[in-house]
Amino acid sequence: MNDCEPSRGSSTTPLTKPLSVEEASAQLLAAARTIEGSELLPTSDCLGRVLAEPVISGTDLPGWDNSAMDGYALRAADLQASDGWLPVSQRIAAGQCGTPLTPGTAARIFTGAPVPEGADTVVVQEVCEQDGDRVRVNAEITAGANIRHRGEELEAGSQVLEAGTRLAPQHLGLAAGVGAEQLRVYRRLRVAVLASGDELVMPGEPLGPGQIYNSNRFLFRALLQALGCEVIDLGIVKDEREATVAALSTAAEQADLVLASGGVSVGEEDHVRPAVEQLGSLDLWRVAMKPGKPVAFGHIGQTPFIGSPGNPVSLFVTFCLFARPFIERMQGVQDAKLPIPLWLPSGFALSKPVKRRDYQRARLEIDAAGQTRVQRFHSSSSAALSSLTWANGLVVIPPDATIAIADPVAFLPFAELVPGHQSL
Structure with missing residues (x-):
């Protein structure tokens, strides 16, 4: 499905005032509920999992002078x-x-x-x-x-890792260092994904007139797998109301969370949003941002739902800003939130202000004077999937602002947005 620029056809659905990114994020996080269910696993098997209970040191560290x-x-x-x-x-x-x-x-x-x-x-x-x-x-x-000296780092009986910690290699090393053979972690979050659009075909199949390869399916799966989720892939859903309702209903029965790409705008062929309203409730729709304005959040029965626009860059940006922290909160990560940007000098100029906050693909480069600068991709198209491989972060362009070379700009590194992404 296409992003909101342009939408498919027209709609008489009344439009509400778009929320700010911060308002939308706060609303989603307030609605996120940590899943029930945990399992006890060997410490060596817990990389990327989230602690369901704290780790208590069984020994002084060090254990002797x-x-x-x-x-x-x-x-x-x-x-x-x-x-x-x-x-x-x-x-x-x-x-x-x-x-x-x-x-x-x-x-x-x-x-x-x-x-x-x-x-x-x-x-x-x-x-x-x-x-x-x-x-x-x-x-x-x-x-x-x-x-x-004995116990100068940690004393026996002290808490060394708190519940809600996503376990990185250093956490596993510390847990083993205080004698933790096993760790109790939350079970894997089950996330159902589906893509809406008659124009979508899978790689390896011949492309017909007006058709494109379904890159979103692979993008969704990889983002979720990097977060340690169990992915339930429901494939491509036809642009039909009945098919969309049936697919969403099946997804909600099987998963803890449903994610969809496409079908959340206001066109006549956008069926996901009205299908969610038929099956449950739509609690949030439209955010004052680009790309990704028609972000949808609601519930299908009791199962939360997040809908992203169909253009791949829109999907990527909205996943990083909204779905990722929501998923982390459901997984038990208590400090899940929007990342804090780095303020760095711009390597580009912008004379024409944008109408709403714009998350453009960008990367850090070193200029001839040895100064780190933020450079942006030459195109702001939300269909330019190659921009995501060129970039190593997003530059945040505020509405109604102009930018001169060397002006400070807000930069969000992919290392803070994308699970498993390499640091800068």
Whole structure:
């Protein structure tokens, strides 16, 4: 289906005043409900999942006083009382436990090894001179240096990860580091997707007159899979009211959330929006933004529904701004919200103001002076799918504004918008 510019035919449906992006986002997030159901999984299998209950440390971290460096463990007072040389009385590697330190001696020690009882300082090996079984320190030392003390990072019984955390590699490392063999995570969110449009055909099939390949199906699936969702793909729905009602009804019965592309504008061939109203309620429609003005949110029975325009860039932008945080809130991520933009100097000029807030594809480039600048794609067409591979973010153009070279502009990196996208 096409985006709202132009829509398919005409409609007598009354139009409401479009909401701002912030108003629409707040309305969706207020309506999002965390799914019920969780499962206990091995920690190694929890990448990308969302914690359903907090992780409590089963141990002090570190579990004992240990050396932060390779070097020599000693009593600072013994060094001050000697001629600079101390006999080496033992050798302690990581995974070994030494004996109490004999007064007036030093212990050869390695990173992570337990500091022997009686030692209060570790001197790094780079400032030490070893001669047989004795060592001399050739620099001033600080008493207590280079020792990581038991529990200085975390104490046993403390909360180390809170419920609602989407588990990245560093979270799994920390969970394992405090002894968590298994983690309780929310079950996968089931999301049904469908695309509306008689013009759509699948890649590999011959294109007929007026037909296009269904890129939205692949875009939807990939975005959802990157968020860890279970995708229920209902394919292409014909531009018929009965077929649309039947597909949406089936989707709502099978899924926790229904997403549709196309059919949400006001044309005679746009059947998704009226079908949702027939099956349930439409709570939000139209946002003061470009691309993606006809964003729809409602419920099919008790199942939430989000409808995006059919042009692929419109789908992508509205998914990132609205569907992504809504999905994250349903998955149990409590801090799901619109991202905070980076303010960077513009590398382009805009003399003709836009009528509504415009999310244009952009990327960061380094100019001849070594200055980071925001450059925008040469076309603002919501059908230009290639712009999404050229860009590494979106530049936000406010309504009624002109922009000169080097003016600060709001830039939203894809790393903050697209699940699994590489950082800049």
